[in-house]
Amino acid sequence: MFGLLVAASFLGHPAGVRCRVADFTPFLITSFHSLVPLPVISSSTTPVSVSDYYNRFGGTAQGSANYGSGTGVIWLDEVNCLGNEISIDQCEKNEWGEHNCVHSEDAGVNCTISITQIFTSPRVHTTQQIESTRVSTTPSTSMHDSVIIQLVGSNDGSAGRVEIFYQEQWGTVCDDQWDNNDARVICRMLGFSDGTSTVGGSYGPGNGSIWLDEVKCSGNEQSITECTSSPWGSTDCKHSEDAGVKCGITSATPSNPLLAIRLVGGNTTSSGRVEINYNNKWGTVCHDKWDDNDARVVCHMLGYSHGIAFNAAKYGMGSGDIWLDEVNCTGSENSIADCPKNSWGVHDCHHGEDAGVDCSTNEIPVRIRLVGGENASSGRVELNLNGEWGTICDDGWDNNDALVICRMLGYVDGIGLSYGWYGAGTGKIFLDEVNCVGNETNIIYCKKQAWESSNCDHGEDASVQCFSQKAMTVAPSIASDVSVRLAGGNSLSRGRVEIHYNGQWGTICDDSWDDRDAQVVCKMLGYVDGSASRTFQAGTGPIWLDQVECQGSEASIEQCVRNRWGIHDCSHSEDAGVECSMTTRIFTTTPSNRGAQGIQQARLIGGNNFTVGRLEVMINNVWGTVCDDNWDDRDATVACRMLGFSSGIGYRNARFGSGTGQIWLDELNCTGTEISLSQCVSSNAGVHDCSHLEDASMQCFRREATEPTIGTASIRLIGGQNTNEGRVEIYHQGQWGTICNNNWDMKEIIVACRMLGFKKGNMLNRIIPGIGIIWLSNVDCSGSEISLEQCSKSDWGVHDCQHEQDVAIICQ
Structure with missing residues (x-):
């Protein structure tokens, strides 16, 4: 049912509110349209009333039935708006239908649109709010700076005669060649997803200029100005041929085909909290699974071509219903109703999880x-x-x-x-x-x-x-049409060696394959060092090379001693591989007389990048591993320093796989200040009581390992079998220390795991005692904190604990 606004104590500022709801800008420059805005109540029609109307942004209040007396119900009285509401329903007012007025007091407004404001971006439209006139603006790609569109002649905001505002004047469009493709473009400019054409002045004849004729759109254009047409103002038509449209939104919910959507709380009309009108009530969308694909669909519904997603109520918390949850669009849907999602109103969210979007007519400028x-x-x-x-x-x-x-x-x-x-x-x-x-x-x-x-x-x-070239995949050798690439590895720097010869890719047999051969391949790929490997999956096709014997200084594997192309006695289970490195690992150090001497090089093997892996050292031109007896962060820091890093964290139990061959070092005991492992106390080279299941590994850093920004706490897990478990250490005053397990329970575990990027965790069922300072004791969290620093606890360094009480956890 339609009704009219009444003017008893209308001392607030409702004119700006109603003009804004009807999609007029709240900044005046040029007045070109007047109307009585009618709030939608149900489906039949009756009029509303007002007195003491107040002028405010975007509209001039008109009282005493300035536009004539209505009939039927007077819905509102004593309306008192501030002027910044997005709907008159948010203003102070009497209850609906409660008034002491007659229709001679029916309120009206004179709405205005700022041309400069409206040119900046498409408006945000709601298909269940605008009844008598619908307005859109779209930047023009032609010489005409901008185009404003309105639908006139229907009490349905989704249909009407098409009128265009051009050269400060409203005009119509002739229906010559007017079809559904043209209507589709007009409707998308107005925020709908689809439309059908009407001809023959079906919504009444307009007046004034007929701006366009012979319009021919493909249906994919963003604006009518992108379609072919006669020159502006050139026509042989009469207003009895004025073109019209019927717009709609394709919806997966037939009972609600005109799904209304709006953005609220943003600082522009193209951004904000997503709200949907369902069952005549506005509600929000939960951010579970919310991403850019979902945002893209919402923005398309609003007439934009691009959008990005925000969550956690970035644009403020809504109120009332949460209509949708678990929305999972592909990005190609016409409406959010078409996307996979929970049933309407089914969710496990609160308004702190309201989804938002930022829409744009162009690609998001990142x-x-x-x-x-x-x-x-x-x-x-x-x-x-x-x-x-x-x-x-x-x-x-x-x-x-x-x-x-x-x-x-x-x-x-x-x-x-x-x-x-x-x-x-x-x-x-x-x-x-x-x-x-x-x-x-x-x-x-x-x-x-x-x-x-x-x-x-x-x-x-x-x-x-x-x-600047495909250094990690294919690189031509010098003065040759031979190329190499790595395949089957978990990073670009490691994998099975494949070589391109005679127009076909093939592999290399690992007979005689060693680090010098690997160094040549890695240099061909833009690296400066490499080591041989045989751990990658078998290839297919020809085996091009066998018995390769390089010196390591060759520019191409072609220059190495080898069998002729294609001559071999191998199968693909013998395919050769390499692990390449970006920096040279050669060091000359002054060895101590306390342990292993003559360490020539060090390298990391088995990690997913060159900062992490199993430590191997070269002594007497032979590569071997390091036993993890007494292996700790101080030893790892020295080894990382040899590799050009600043610091490191040590891992035990062959975390990055077991090596083969020699175990060169055991019982390392570095202070952490040495520049080479040769300077640390250790057993003599090759003397050990270990197996390769005890090979030492490490993670290297270019700065103090996981050192936090000044003023914030950071934690790490040390000594576990995987990166998600270990002893909890916290960084304070430039030093890592442990945490005593006094009062430590699930709430503290949740906070610690949250700091590390996990959602939950448990106590580790073994002791991993640390060394050095014990920073915290009696930690007592609620579980909602984002850092252990925010929990109740003893003063830093104050405790009565031993390292056997160090907290150790596993996060998930």
């Missing part, structure tokens, strides 16, 4: 830069969104993600680096759980969590190293 690297092609990845720089969390970060970033920067290849490899950033962490296929042109098209929804700290900032 800029990329690399910070903290050795050169312009390497560094921490930082994004600029809306003028603000932020980082990316390394959860799920891999070479496919790096490849997309590097291509955005003009490179052709790249590798991903984790653990704040080039230092910790500051500000927001924009993205987390990035999962690119590798062929995307922009990181915004990769699967990922909603923007600004990370549970990481800056110690997990993602980094890349970019390359």
Whole structure:
């Protein structure tokens, strides 16, 4: 039922509110339309009334039935708005239908639109709110700066005669060649997803100019100005031929075909909290599974071509119903109603989880830069969104993600680096759980969590190293048409060696295959060092080379001693592999007389990048491993220092796989200040009581391992069998220390695991005693804290504990 507004004590500012609800801008420049706005109550029609109307932004209040007296119900009286409400229903007022007025007091408004304001972006439309006139603006791609569209002649805001505002004048469109493709473009400009055409002045003849004739759209255009047509104002038509449209939104909910959607709380009309009108009630969307694909569908419904997702009530918490949860769009749907989701109203959320979007008519302008690297092609990845720089969390970060970033920067290849490899950033962490296929042109098209929804700290900032050629996959050898690539590895720097000869890829047999052969292959691929490996899966096709014997100085494997091409006695189970490195691992040190001497080189094997792996050292030109007896972070730091890093964390029990051959070192006992393992106390070279199941491993860092930003606490797990378990150590006053298990229970575990990026955890069922200072005792958390620092606890360093009481946990 329609009704009219009444003017008894209308001393607030409702004119601006109603003009805004009807999609007029709240800033006046040019007045071109007047109407009596009618709130939708149900389906039949009756009129509303007003007195003492007040002028406010976007509209002039008109009282005393300035536009004539209505009939029927007077719905509202004593309306008192502030002027910033988005709906008159939010204003102070009497109860619906409660008044002491007559229709001679019916209220009206004179709405105005700021032409400069309306040119900036499409409006946000709700298909169940605008009854008599519908307005849209779209930037023009032609010489005509902008186009404003309205539908006139129907009491349904989704249908009417098409009118265009051009050269400060409203005019119509002739129906010559007018069809559904043309209607579809008009309707999309108005925020609908589809439309059908009407001809013959079906919504009454207009007056004034007939601006367009012979319009011919394909149906995919964003604006009517992109379609072919006669020149503006050139026509042989009469107003009895005025074109019209009937608009709608394709919906998976037939009972609600005109699904209304709006954005609330943003600082522009193109951003805000997503609200949906369902069963005549506005409600929000829960952010579970909410990502850019969902945002893209919402933004398409609102007439935009692009969008990005935000969660955790970035645009403020809504109220009332939460209509949708677990929305999982592909991005190609016409309506959010078409997406997989829970049933309407079924959710386990609160309004602190309300979903939001930021829409745009153009691709979201995300800029990329690399910070903290050795050169312009390497560094921490930082994004600029809306003028603000932020980082990316390394959860799920891999070479496919790096490849997309590097291509955005003009490179052709790249590798991903984790653990704040080039230092910790500051500000927001924009993205987390990035999962690119590798062929995307922009990181915004990769699967990922909603923007600004990370549970990481800056110690997990993602980094890349970019390359201007396909250095890691295919590289031609010098003065040759022979190329090599690596296949079957879990990173670009390791894998089965494949060689391209005579137009076909094939493998190399591992007979006589050693580190000198690997060094040549790795140099062909742009690395400076490499080691031989036989651990990758079998290849297919020809086996091109066998009995390769390089000196290590050759520029191409072609130059090495070998059998002739294709001559071999091998199977693919003998395919040769390599593990390449970006830096030379050769050191000359002054050995002590207290242990192993003559360590020539060190390397990391078996990790997913060159910062982590099983430690191997070369003595007497033979590679061997290090036993993990007494192996700790101080030993790892010295070994990492040999490799050009600043510090390291030690791991035991062959975490990155068992080695083969010699076990060169055992019982290492470094102070942590040495520059080589040769300077540490240890057993003599080759003297040990270990097996390769005890091979030592480590993680290296370019800075103090996982050192936090000043003023924040950081924790790490040490001594576990996997990276998600171990003794909890906390960083304070420049020093790592342990935590006593007094009062430690599940609430403290949840907080600690949350700091490490996990959701839950348990106590570890074994003791991993640490060394040095015990920083915390009697920690008592509620479980909601984001850091152990926020929990109740004893003063730093105050305790009565032994290291046998050090907390050890496993996170999940």
